[in-house]
Amino acid sequence: MLLPLLVLSGCFSSEKIVPVSGVVTLDGEPLADAVIGFEPIAAAGQLEAGQGSYARSNAEGRFVLVSLYDGAGALVGPHRVSVSTVVGKEGPNGEILGLTKERVPSRYNNDTELTFDVPPGGTAEANLELKRK
Template structure:
């Protein structure tokens, strides 16, 4: 009986110290859909960057995803250990199509421009206001959301995109 009490007691003593090491940022599950000129945008990069306060520091790191053939995506945080979701709060959202193979943006190997060959310039078919100069924002609610939907408009995409 005494032994049991001692174990329980030491357990009680140790518990708060063991617990204090854990915890940290919480990431809420976020999923949604991207359309471009009302058609699903497949294979697009989706980046959520928490904006943070005045000092530019947010509660957590940014999140990313790639849309599937129906334009749907599910965010994952850019943490060292894979974690689903995004940190609650305001985010700047950037949506782009990754550059085509064989251009400077996407080489199969470094050989593509070996020997000082002129570089092939890749431009993004999705307008810059949705990516490099993004004006898109999204507020992630504390409980997460399944309707982070974005409908983008712009010039028609080149064929094969």
């Protein structure tokens, strides 16, 4: 899940990183232990969008994004947002073992339709209201 975020690399300015936090819910209930990924969307004509950010939600569904290279926050601008609850353990040969069942519909993870525009001053209201139907 985080692999696409980890592939992004390079030197990015921390001036564009702002604090981002919120609450993720599924059908109105807090979604605990979800991995939330914010992947910047490249501007027209650009190949590289910048570094991604991620978080894990707590029991109340609250999350605080962490940039892969610059600490807390996310880049300013539009992002594709993914949410997943799949958990697995790495086996002795690097394989993934014992994956848990995904609780989040695919339209929010691998085939995400979620987007969020991170404002220049950051936000504590990056709330993600997911629905099964």
